[in-house]
Amino acid sequence: MFNHGAVGRLDVLLRTFRYGNAGTTAIQKPLLGTRGGGGRGALRRAMSVATSPSAKPLLLYTWGTPNGKKASIMLEELKAMYGLDYDVHPINISTNVQKEPWFINLNPNGRIPVLVDRNRADFAVFETAAILLYLEQHYDTQRKFGFDPATQADDYSRMVQWMFFVHGGVGPMQGQLNHFARFAPENIPYAKKRYLDETRRLYGVLDIGLEGRDWLAGPDRGTYSIADMNGFPWVASHGFAGIETLNEWPNVKAWVERCSERPAVRAGLQVP
Missing domain, CATH: 1.20.1050.10 (Glutathione S-transferase Yfyf (Class Pi); Chain A, domain 2)
Structure with a gap:
């Protein structure tokens, strides 16, 4: 498995939109400001699993396709906002590795991306929209990238x-x-x-x-x-x-x- 900062393959599909370096996965300090006001409530909302000292990096199985980019963009947004750490395991779909039994165990549909949450008993999520909703639910504690279904x-x-x-x-x-x-x-x-x-x-x-x-x-x-x-x-x-x-x-x-x-x-x- 590879950390995404160590992988430098240029993606033909979206190469015109690539800039700079993907960066490292070092933990960053959380931002404590929220839309809902300050105080202890703001601190509580800012403290997601991502900012916990015991947090484990999430694991993304992906490749350089539009669907794969959706998940990595959200993970990078969460890294910038909360210091979320994640690793990347590239899946070269041209070799059909995504059809191998070990991958089918993660996603019965045999498609990328797949997210594995090491903080929640290696819970696996497939389908890009589901991955985005999952990350917003569990890691976007300040609702920076989504909306509260009850109040909004x-x-x-x-x-x-x-x-x-x-x-x-x-x-x-x-x-x-x-x-x-x-x-x-x-x-x-x-x-x-x-x-x-x-x-x-x-x-x-x-x-x-x-x-x-x-x-x-x-x-x-x-x-x-x-x-x-x-x-x-x-x-x-x-x-x-x-x-x-x-x-x-x-x-x-x-x-x-x-x-x-x-x-x-x-x-x-x-x-x-």
Whole structure:
């Protein structure tokens, strides 16, 4: 197993969005300020498992795909906010190691990424949206990247809606486009056009959702959240899918640029 700071493989899919060094996994001091006020309550919310001296590094099995980038971006955001430590085990999907029995025990679907929580009896989580929700639930104690389903019910619902939209729409459609445009053993024009048109349509839906907003969920112009982390890696790799520019969708283009400016996003894109 490898620590992500030691792995330097350049990812073709998202290489244009990689900047600098992925950094180390050294524990950082937690930030104690919260949206809910100061005092002992703020301290309690700031003290997650991630900041405990006995905390163990999480383990991420991943590869350089948009789905893999979602998890590493969230982990880097948590590292920057709380000092969360994590290790990376690269899974070269071209060798089908993800279909081996040991990996199937972690994810019966044989896909990356998979998160193993060493602080919770090696609990394994698969499916990227589920990983993001899990990390937000257990490690984002200040709700910096999500919303309280009890006190911010509408914002939480909108966040989940956009996550499901990407999980069931943008990801599968753009993934099929990548396959037929890049990897299919035969040229099938209908399939390429079908998935290109649908991916472009879904970008249009995102553009509508981002009208007058900076982020997909949250009040007013929105708040950066796991909804944005869930969608950004796919749209950021539009060039690989044969969509040369985002000029047709100005709100999406600005959103991608906004996401890519975040240091934790830049670091997450370098993993593994």
